[in-house]
Amino acid sequence: MSETHGKPRHRRRRTTLLAAGVPLALTAAGVLVLGEDAQPQAAAAAVPAWATATADGFASVDSLGQNGTYGGRGGQIVTVKTLADLEKYATAAEPYVIVVAGTINMSPVGKEIKVRSDKTIIGSGTSGQIVGGGFFLGTGVHNVIIRNLTIRDSYQGTWNDKDHDFDAIQMDGAHHVWIDHNDLRHMADGLIDVRKDSTNVTVSWNKLSNNNKTFGIGWTENVKTDITIHHNWIRETEQRNPSTDNAAHAHLYNNFLEDTPGTDITSSYGNYSRGGTKMVLENSYFQGMRNPVIKDATATIVQRGNVFSGTSGRNESGGTAFDPKTYYGYTLDKAADVPALLKSGAGPRGSLGTTAAATTTTAAAAATTLTVAKDGSGQYSTVQAAVNAVPANNPSRVVIAVKPGTYRETVKVPSNKPHVTIQGTGGSRKDTVIVFGNAAGTPKPDGSGTYGTAGSATVAVEADDFQARNLTVTNDFDEKANQSLSGHQAVALRTAADKVFLDGIIVNGDQDTLLVDTAAKDRLGRVYMTNSYVTGNVDFIFGRATAVIDRSVITLKKRWDGTSAGYVTAPSTPANRKGILIANSAVNGDVADRTFHLGRPWHAGGDATLDPQTTVRNTTLSAAIRTAPWTDMSGFSWKDDRFAEYQNTGAGSGTASADRPHLTAAQAADQEVADWLAGWVPTAS
Secondary structure, three states: OOOOOOOOOOOOOOOOOOOOOOOOOOOOOOEEOOOOOOEOOOOOOOOOHHHHOOOOHHOOOOOEEEEOOOOOOOEEEEOOOOOOHHHHOOOOOOOOOEEOOOOEEEEOOOEEEEOOOOOEEEEOOOOOEEEEEEEEEEOOOOEEEEOOOEEEEOOOOOOOHHHHHOOEEEEEOOEEEEEEEEEEOOOOOOOEEEEOEEEEEEEOOOOEEEEEEEEEEEEEOOOEEEEEEEEOOOEEEEEEEOOOEEOOOOEEOOOOOOOOOOOOOOOOOOEEOOOOOEEEEEEOOEEEEEEOEEEEOOOEEEOOOOOOEOOEOOOOOOOOOOOHHHOOOOOOOOOHHHHHHHHHOOOOOOOOOOOOOOOOOOOOOOOEEEEOOOOOOOOOHHHHHHHHOOOOOOOOOEEEEEEEEEOOOOOOOOOOOOOEEEEOOOOOOOOOOEEOOOOOOOOOOOOOOOOOOHOOOOOEOOOOOOOEEOEEEEOOOOOOOHHHOOOOOOOOOOEEEOEEEEEEEEEOOOEOOOOOOOOOOOOEEEEEOOEEEEEEOEEEEEEEEEEEEEEEEEEEEEOOOOOOOOOEEEEEEOOOOEEEEEEEEEOOOOOOOOOEEOOOOOOHHHHHOOOOEEOOOOOEEOEEEEEEEOOOOOOOOOOOOEEEEEEEOOOOOOOOOOOOOEOOOOHHHOOOHHHHOOOOOOOOO
């Protein structure tokens, strides 16, 4: 696409945004089940989606040498039914996905298993129960996921009994922990304790009930903890709901705190911001709570959109806190909807679906895994060789597992090889890199001309149902060194297929980094990118696909000569089709203020029948974004096409005007992630 390369239309239903994947019933293949001899049996099929799920919130933020929270992903999946087996695998040095398939009674009562790093501990449907004890995560333990479990009943008859300090989950100096969809209740001390500078913790979709001390955070002089607490149903608990002491960033949203009259437990307070805590409290619902929101004089609370029904006593806020979207993307549910949403969706799920409505999913068919390693330890030494080994018209998933390393090659997945996943196996998406440096004007080695924009791609995907995760795709074409070359468009990743799922990847380039295309103008091509990074400067997210960039970071780069100027998107959407949606994300970079447009209309080949569309919503925009964020292209006015914003924040956001159209709430209801995906539910496989 050359560097010189509308009217709003809104329709259809409101549907629920995708949430973090939550487990399929354990009839799904691929689980290693421990028999009486406690030896793993052979796995028969693809890794289920719940075994590769990753955290949101602060647990998803890269820090302390850990890139997000993915638990035991990549390790063996083992099913345990005894305390001995649970402890064996939870305390092992290696990564494991540990499926608890039954009730495990702790002995002695109050026992807390000392979990080591790189573990996922997950209940099998609603049958996984830990009775009379819990889990302890000590100093330095990291990358742990605890999901879909019931942990209950270590209570010994007296609340606040220091001789029986038994918690459901305790952290002392741990980091990158995700506690999700559990039922925690009736423990001798706290349900969750996040202590001693534990950080990068997300607690989501849990039921916390029938307890004295619910959830304590802090107890240190240091102001270090970063924690996200969302979509939890906290009921019939007296105190610490939660109590947050000296947290650097505490983000609480869409929680339901309920005190039912006439019961033995009465709330003394709800959310408490203590010490040096900076707390953001959004769209939560407080029912019947005494002192629902309180703060110390030294702490801060910023409240937005909360509902208080039948509450009494202190309800406080004050000071300045922080913008959570600086750190990660998220979507708020309406506070009025929270009680019903959590009563139906919090706690363990028999079949963990992909939305708050628990959409049913089907276990994937058996998959083949092909390994790639530069050092010769895999089946293939290049990614393309593994792609070539996939049989034509393969009926089921083929996973190409790529070991850490830099693979300087181009990769093409042809249209007759669907259901392919390319997945890096390193601890970070930066560990596995596929890179090349062709540009549109680069001559082909056989003398048959130049590559053109589409042909310059480092990785080209033409097959439906493609997935990529945990890797980096880069085009490192050097514009400065090739000024004499005509055509500097240099694509890192090109997709020309339907149902393309890009999860936890980095796509690096300058001009035309990410081309989201379709197989033909009249063909649908849906792309869903999440938990990812895209970098570039000129039209670097472009094409005619129906593409969603969700919960991701878009990084603006300076041009080859050090100047700041560019365009984030250049959609070439056919009429009556959805274009590019950027949602719940962040746009930033080390560039000058007010130098980048959010987009411009690309009428490829001068095609006036196209109706380009970009919507940017619920996204943090840096000061790099121009106050008039849209601009014309090649004689076509952006005002004749579809460009709009909704509820963006940050220094680069702005109020609605003729030069900056905003969606109404009614229009925005038809421009959500699920509207773009049109019935497709991306599921990791």
